[in-house]
Amino acid sequence: MTSPAPIADQREAAPKPDPATVPALSIDGVSHSYGPRRALIDVSFSVAPASFTALLGLNGAGKSTLFSLITRLFGIQSGRVAIFGHDITGSPGEALRLLGVVFQPRTLDLDLSLTQNLLYHAALHGISRREAAARSADLLGRIGLADRAGNKVRDLSGGQMRRLEIARALLHRPRLLLLDEPTVGLDVKARADIISHVRQLVTEQGIGVLWATHLFDEITASDDLVVLHQGKVLAKGPVGRVITEAGAQDVNTAFMRLTGAQVMPGGGA
Numbered sequence: 001m002t003s004p005a006p007i008a009d010q011r012e013a014a015p016k017p018d019p020a021t022v023p024a025l026s027i028d029g030v031s032h033s034y035g036p037r038r039a040l041i042d043v044s045f046s047v048a049p050a051s052f053t054a055l056l057g058l059n060g061a062g063k064s065t066l067f068s069l070i071t072r073l074f075g076i077q078s079g080r081v082a083i084f085g086h087d088i089t090g091s092p093g094e095a096l097r098l099l100g101v102v103f104q105p106r107t108l109d110l111d112l113s114l115t116q117n118l119l120y121h122a123a124l125h126g127i128s129r130r131e132a133a134a135r136s137a138d139l140l141g142r143i144g145l146a147d148r149a150g151n152k153v154r155d156l157s158g159g160q161m162r163r164l165e166i167a168r169a170l171l172h173r174p175r176l177l178l179l180d181e182p183t184v185g186l187d188v189k190a191r192a193d194i195i196s197h198v199r200q201l202v203t204e205q206g207i208g209v210l211w212a213t214h215l216f217d218e219i220t221a222s223d224d225l226v227v228l229h230q231g232k233v234l235a236k237g238p239v240g241r242v243i244t245e246a247g248a249q250d251v252n253t254a255f256m257r258l259t260g261a262q263v264m265p266g267g268g269a
């Protein structure tokens with residue numbers, strides 16, 4: 001009788017998931033309550049690598065709660081969240097290394113320079129000073145703020161601050177980027193710049209993006225869409241399919257049919 005293989009060998013023999021088929025983000029049966037208030041109810045969807053997934057919902061739909069769970073600000077009460085197959089509860093280190101986040105409220109230090117903000121964040125990720133300086137300079141160039149590197153963040157416009165927050169979220173080279181209503185309060189030009197920058201990250205760098213919004217005009221036909229309403233996923237899939245299945249002609253009407261909500265004149269849910 002042969003003796004069993006050592007544990008290390010058995011582990012090596014286990015089939016590894018194919019990276020091409022592992023979702024960047026998978027949310028599986030997630031529910032969350034604040035006391036008696038149920039904010040998320042059995043939420044399941046996934047974000048593919050190199051895709052732009054819009055999470056569309058009204059105020060109070062549960063978008064920020066979901067982001068707080070994915071980023072581990074809150075513990076998971078029920079269900080499972082995994083980033084590239086790494087369970088965020090069982091393997092938080094591996095999972096969070098692959099994740100970049102831009103939260104809805106601004107979180108920059110206004111009295112530090114742009115570079116100082118980036119270097120501080122890089123240090124939290126254990127990136128060496130020299131590497132951090134190189135990455136910061138590169139990212140500031142990409143967002144068109146190289147000439148402002150030494151200025152205080154306080155002197156930037158709202159759109160420039162958002163671009164800096166996106167650069168900061170990319171410093172540790174994540175493969176999944178979450179953005180919670182990143183264009184709120186920005187003018188039309190700044191909004192368009194940010195959306196096109198993030199779409200480039202998808203097409204050129206293969207980053208998976210989850211973009212929470214209540215604005216229909218931020219969604220394009222090639223996106224994936226998740227409609228979240230009162231804590232429940234009402235529809236998900238490629239935008240065209242969601243529209244067709246709702247028997248509608250466009251995202252606005254599909255959203256209205258699915259939720260019974262009135263569409264705001266400004267093009268937002």
Ligand SMILES: Nc1ncnc2c1ncn2[C@@H]1O[C@H](COP(=O)(O)OP(=O)(O)OP(=O)(O)O)[C@@H](O)[C@H]1O
Nearest residue numbers: 034037038039057058059060061062063064065066
């Ligand atoms: N800390 C909290 N305590 C109690 N209830 C909360 C708390 N945070 C959120 N909620 C409730 O949970 C539900 C979902 O809120 P959440 O902030 O996740 O929605 P949202 O889609 O992000 O909305 P918004 O765009 O307005 O931020 C809402 O009913 C909200 O009132």
